[in-house]
Amino acid sequence: MSFEDICSERRVDREKIDKVKQHLIPGTATERLADTFKVLSDPTRLKIVFALLYGELCVCEIADIVEMSQSAVSHQLRKLKDHRLIKRRKSANMVYYSLDDDHIFKLLSQGVEHVQEDLSEPLKMPSLDSFK
Numbered sequence: 804m805s806f807e808d809i810c811s812e813r814r815v816d817r818e819k820i821d822k823v824k825q826h827l828i829p830g831t832a833t834e835r836l837a838d839t840f841k842v843l844s845d846p847t848r849l850k851i852v853f854a855l856l857y858g859e860l861c862v863c864e865i866a867d868i869v870e871m872s873q874s875a876v877s878h879q880l881r882k883l884k885d886h887r888l889i890k891r892r893k894s895a896n897m898v899y900y901s902l903d904d905d906h907i908f909k910l911l912s913q914g915v916e917h918v919q920e921d922l923s924e925p926l927k928m929p930s931l932d933s934f935k
Contacts, residue, residue, distance in 0.1 A: 838886060839886055839888070839910075842882055842883060842886045842888060843888070843910075845879070847869060847871065847879055848879050848882065848883055850868070850869045851865055851868075851869060851876070851879055851880065851883065851889075852883065852888060852889070852902070852907065852911065853911065854868045854869070855889060855900060855901055855902050856902065856908060856911065856928065856929050857929055858901070859892070859899045859900065859901040860899065860900060860901075861897050861898060861899050861900070862876055862877060862880065862898055862900070865880070865900065880900055884900075887903050888902070888903055888907055889901065889902055889903055889907075890902075890903050911928075912928055915928055
């Protein structure tokens with residue numbers, strides 16, 4: 804711990820603390836949000852979700868995009884589906900995946916906007932209109 808990161812004396816505004824505590828999200832919601840970010844913190848899963856920004860894809864297509872085996876992709880898709888980030892649709896012998904809803908799109912858009920501040924090349928994102 805660096806001493807630059809801590810107060811040299813302890814002074815708190817009790818009113819401010821109480822106000823903030825009243826507006827914190829409850830424990831269950833905090834856990835679910837943390838789990839969502841944990842799932843998205845894996846680079847492979849993040850690539851899969853970004854691929855799905857452009858529309859519905861089957862497992863074979865996703866495997867080619869992320870350059871992994873279908874079984875490895877299937878394992879990642881299960882995690883994403885379990886956390887309600889993606890959904891699946893079965894059609895005959897094919898299984899297609901898409902983002903669960905536009906909240907996922909918005910979450911990723913905000914993340915891209917944030918990291919883009921430090922990048923020399925802009926990242927390309929589809930528009931929300933093309934997602935729907």
